[in-house]
Amino acid sequence: MAAVTLEAAHSRAELLHQPRSNKLGLWIFMASETFLFSALISARFITSGVQKPEDLNQALAFGLTCVLLVSSISAYLAEAFIATGHRRAFLAATRVTIVFGLIFIGGVMFEWREALHNFPPGTIYGTAFFSLIGLHAFHVLTGVLGLAVVLNLGALGHFGPSNSWPVEGVVKYWHFVDLMWVIIYPALYLF
Amino acid sequence: MADTSERQRFDELTTEIHGRPLGQRLRIGLLVMVALAVLTLVEYAIAVEVEHPLLPLLPFAALKFVLILEYFMHFSAVLGKGDH
Amino acid sequence: MRPLFRAIKWGIGGYLLGAVAAWVMAGASGPLNGPIEVTVGFIAGLIGWIFGIGGWNNWGREWFGLPPKDDGKDDWRRYFRFNTDHKVVGVQYLVAFIAVMGIGGIMAMLMRLELARAGTDFMSEETYNKVMSMHGILMVAVAVAGILGSFGNYLIPLMIGAQDMAFPRLNALSFWLIPPVAVALLSAPLLGSFEAGWTAYPPLSVLAPGDGQLLFNMGVIAFGLSSILGGLNILTTVTTMRAPGMTWGRLPIFVWAGFSASLISVLFTQYFAATLVMIQLDRIAGTAFFDAKAGGGTLLYEHLFWFYSHPAVYIMVLPAFGVSLEIITHFSRKPLFAYKAVVGAFLTIVGLSGIVWAHHMFTSGMANYFHAPFMALTEAISIPTGVVFLAAIGTMWKGRIWFTAPMIMATGWVFNFMIGGITGIFHADVATDLQLHDTYFVVAHFHFTIIGGSIMGLLGGTFYWFPKITGRMYNERLGKIFALWVTIGLNVVFLPMFWVGVNGMNRRVAVYPADLQRVNEFISAAAFLLGAGFLLFIGNLLWSAVKGPKASDNPWNASTLEWSVSSPPPHHNFPLLPEVVGHPYEYGRPGARHAVLSTTGATHG
Numbered sequence: 001m002a003a004v005t006l007e008a009a010h011s012r013a014e015l016l017h018q019p020r021s022n023k024l025g026l027w028i029f030m031a032s033e034t035f036l037f038s039a040l041i042s043a044r045f046i047t048s049g050v051q052k053p054e055d056l057n058q059a060l061a062f063g064l065t066c067v068l069l070v071s072s073i074s075a076y077l078a079e080a081f082i083a084t085g086h087r088r089a090f091l092a093a094t095r096v097t098i099v100f101g102l103i104f105i106g107g108v109m110f111e112w113r114e115a116l117h118n119f120p121p122g123t124i125y126g127t128a129f130f131s132l133i134g135l136h137a138f139h140v141l142t143g144v145l146g147l148a149v150v151l152n153l154g155a156l157g158h159f160g161p162s163n164s165w166p167v168e169g170v171v172k173y174w175h176f177v178d179l180m181w182v183i184i185y186p187a188l189y190l191f
Numbered sequence: 192m193a194d195t196s197e198r199q200r201f202d203e204l205t206t207e208i209h210g211r212p213l214g215q216r217l218r219i220g221l222l223v224m225v226a227l228a229v230l231t232l233v234e235y236a237i238a239v240e241v242e243h244p245l246l247p248l249l250p251f252a253a254l255k256f257v258l259i260l261e262y263f264m265h266f267s268a269v270l271g272k273g274d275h
Numbered sequence: 276m277r278p279l280f281r282a283i284k285w286g287i288g289g290y291l292l293g294a295v296a297a298w299v300m301a302g303a304s305g306p307l308n309g310p311i312e313v314t315v316g317f318i319a320g321l322i323g324w325i326f327g328i329g330g331w332n333n334w335g336r337e338w339f340g341l342p343p344k345d346d347g348k349d350d351w352r353r354y355f356r357f358n359t360d361h362k363v364v365g366v367q368y369l370v371a372f373i374a375v376m377g378i379g380g381i382m383a384m385l386m387r388l389e390l391a392r393a394g395t396d397f398m399s400e401e402t403y404n405k406v407m408s409m410h411g412i413l414m415v416a417v418a419v420a421g422i423l424g425s426f427g428n429y430l431i432p433l434m435i436g437a438q439d440m441a442f443p444r445l446n447a448l449s450f451w452l453i454p455p456v457a458v459a460l461l462s463a464p465l466l467g468s469f470e471a472g473w474t475a476y477p478p479l480s481v482l483a484p485g486d487g488q489l490l491f492n493m494g495v496i497a498f499g500l501s502s503i504l505g506g507l508n509i510l511t512t513v514t515t516m517r518a519p520g521m522t523w524g525r526l527p528i529f530v531w532a533g534f535s536a537s538l539i540s541v542l543f544t545q546y547f548a549a550t551l552v553m554i555q556l557d558r559i560a561g562t563a564f565f566d567a568k569a570g571g572g573t574l575l576y577e578h579l580f581w582f583y584s585h586p587a588v589y590i591m592v593l594p595a596f597g598v599s600l601e602i603i604t605h606f607s608r609k610p611l612f613a614y615k616a617v618v619g620a621f622l623t624i625v626g627l628s629g630i631v632w633a634h635h636m637f638t639s640g641m642a643n644y645f646h647a648p649f650m651a652l653t654e655a656i657s658i659p660t661g662v663v664f665l666a667a668i669g670t671m672w673k674g675r676i677w678f679t680a681p682m683i684m685a686t687g688w689v690f691n692f693m694i695g696g697i698t699g700i701f702h703a704d705v706a707t708d709l710q711l712h713d714t715y716f717v718v719a720h721f722h723f724t725i726i727g728g729s730i731m732g733l734l735g736g737t738f739y740w741f742p743k744i745t746g747r748m749y750n751e752r753l754g755k756i757f758a759l760w761v762t763i764g765l766n767v768v769f770l771p772m773f774w775v776g777v778n779g780m781n782r783r784v785a786v787y788p789a790d791l792q793r794v795n796e797f798i799s800a801a802a803f804l805l806g807a808g809f810l811l812f813i814g815n816l817l818w819s820a821v822k823g824p825k826a827s828d829n830p831w832n833a834s835t836l837e838w839s840v841s842s843p844p845p846h847h848n849f850p851l852l853p854e855v856v857g858h859p860y861e862y863g864r865p866g867a868r869h870a871v872l873s874t875t876g877a878t879h880g
Contacts, residue, residue: 021441039549124570190238
């Protein structure tokens with residue numbers, strides 16, 4: 001091979017490590033976040049065990065779980081579509097995900113208005129409820145912002161089968177938020 | 192020549208389930224979603240029916256956790272790549 | 276300097292905007308510096324600062340499909356800018372944390388001034404609490420990020436033969452999160468300061484009237500974020516960016532140390548963040564985490580807090596283990612003794628660190644059946660730590676030792692950290708800990724471990740890599756005097772503290788029994804001398820960085836990769852990726868090589 005220029009060598013080295021680094025970095029970040037959630041979840045069990053008030057809005061919580069599940073599959077579809085080059089389907093799936101994410105946040109706000117009345121943060125269940133749901137809703141919100149960014153960039157013509165990492169990363173984060181809900185939902189409502 | 196092969200390697204590393212056709216992916220996604228929905232329904236039913244549902248619910252939560260981790264987030268792909 | 280001014284403007288603007296918005300939302304009554312206003316203001320100010328310093332140019336523009344803007348020119352101003360070069364970030368960290376250490380040191384001098392007399396002559400008990408808390412958190416920050424942020428960033432890419440960190444922008448971000456933290460902590464006195472110590476134990480941290488506790492919480496959470504992002508970067512860099520041939524078994528020991536410490540900081544730091552969020556919520560949102568009346572409790576805090584803060588001491592000392600072993604190997608001119616066992620010991624420490632936290636809580640009232648297992652597990656940590664000592668001594672054994680300033684620091688580390696380690700056993704053991712808990716015995720113990728274990732690594736590493744970083748040589752004679760000064764001074768100051776502790780002097784309070792006054796006078800005098808010695812350190816480095824003699828590329832004749840490039844290293848470190856062909860410490864083996872540097876030819880995948 002002919003001698004390569006310095007710049008080419010540098011960008012090539014970057015080309016080879018960056019995909020692995022991005023992926024690994026995101027996984028490490030999610031592992032770290034898992035510890036944050038585990039701290040608050042264990043605080044819930046240490047302070048109030050599995051006790052829960054009678055007037056929890058079980059129907060709403062179940063509905064919100066379903067909303068998150070649907071948004072999860074649409075996020076999965078968005079990733080699958082962009083990785084196979086179906087831009088318009090990708091954009092549609094991302095929009096659906098964002099809408100369901102917003103519905104989730106709206107549902108949480110509605111639930112909080114009731115909860116403030118029934119079990120305010122000053123009670124021991126309210127402490128666990130507001131802190132955990134708040135932490136989770138904050139992550140949903142950042143996920144929605146991330147999806148909005150890739151939606152905007154996708155609409156501008158970015159991404160494609162060979163360049164889908166940003167979408168993949170945001171979608172993975174979205175699934176992570178769902179993953180935390182898989183634990184938080186039974187911890188607060190069912191156990 | 193070298194550039195195209197490196198480009199390919201980059202693509203392979205970038206897209207985890209590279210090469211898997213869209214139809215297959217959609218099938219997997221829908222199957223997992225149905226499974227998650229059923230598991231959630233069962234969870235809810237157990238919580239309503241059983242007095243202390245902590246222990247019976249744990250395996251369901253664990254199963255949902257693993258399903259999402261593996262099929263939505265492709266967890267095992269991160270282990271399989273190995274060294275360069 | 277424009278980005279810096281922009282960041283200050285946006286930071287202050289963000290703070291005001293956030294505070295006023297929160298004030299309006301809360302009903303536009305009451306003071307503008309109420310708890311909620313300060314909290315929201317700090318978050319908005321932090322975001323404004325980050326976007327101003329470079330977050331917008333480096334990320335924000337990309338989010339809207341615009342090309343990111345370049346860093347700018349490479350003159351001295353690069354140190355005052357959001358710069359993605361890992362070497363610049365390393366220097367920024369080093370200078371910033373030596374400055375923070377100076378402020379923390381002044382607090383220590385003030386405390387010793389008060390403690391020279393048994394009563395409260397110089398400051399009130401409340402003021403003493405505040406000074407002590409400030410000293411604590413500043414020095415903990417130095418110990419946590421001092422080595423990992425500076426040498427970790429500067430040297431790990433060089434040592435593994437990479438051109439930068441895996442995430443250069445994230446690296447710059449993790450440094451630029453530090454100034455707002457410093458501002459939050461140092462401006463806390465404006466709001467009545469914080470007086471619950473660096474541990475921030477409730478109920479004091481929840482009930483204390485000073486709203487400075489809010490700034491403490493927010494600042495330390497931001498610091499934790501910086502620590503997590505830095506650790507994430509190091510873990511990823513070491514995993515994905517090693518040069519061809521640089522297998523896990525050929526990593527320099529400092530890289531392994533940084534890797535192990537990063538594992539801890541990435542995972543466990545979240546628990547400190549979580550506990551501080553809880554205190555913040557208890558203060559501003561009326562939650563009941565630590566309110567015993569409503570069913571909460573402070574034991575919860577202690578468990579969660581120490582679940583981070585015990586592993587955190589290994590974030591502090593593990594990198595210093597690495598630095599000291601590097602120095603000892605290079606200056607003994609012998610291969611590192613028991614390399615594999617040391618790596619195993621590091622990873623064992625990481626594993627054990629997560630399951631020993633409750634040894635801080637033997638007197639807290641937790642269930643008695645926790646005592647025996649936590650005692651046994653804690654004492655088990657002395658096994659891997661002993662392996663590290665064995666490696667240090669085994670490496671020096673029959674070596675051709677070259678006593679330079681860094682080598683004196685490293686041997687001092689062996690001695691002083693050993694005292695810290697041995698006196699730790701008294702605290703791991705339930706029977707003695709019940710007596711010694713909260714006395715000056717504890718203070719002496721952890722100053723031996725943290726100064727002896729972590730800060731001496733930072734100081735020794737600063738001397739050792741000074742010629743690499745600045746391209747100039749420090750004054751060896753002054754360096755040696757300072758190294759001996761710290762090594763011996765540490766013992767003069769802190770050995771008597773074991774004695775006053777056993778004789779009933781309580782930590783964290785400004786007063787003590789009058790019959791201990793003579794010893795305390797001695798300790799204070801010695802502490803002032805030790806503190807004054809640091810002027811020698813600062814003076815030596817500042818003068819040498821400007822006027823010192825030019826250093827060669829490899830003044831120590833060391834074998835690791837950072838010494839194979841020019842001093843200071845060029846922008847992309849290596850013209851082409853080096854090819855690693857052997858172990859890094861093959862001193863005295865004829866024909867052995869660590870790496871081959873090529874300047875032409877192909878790259879490797």
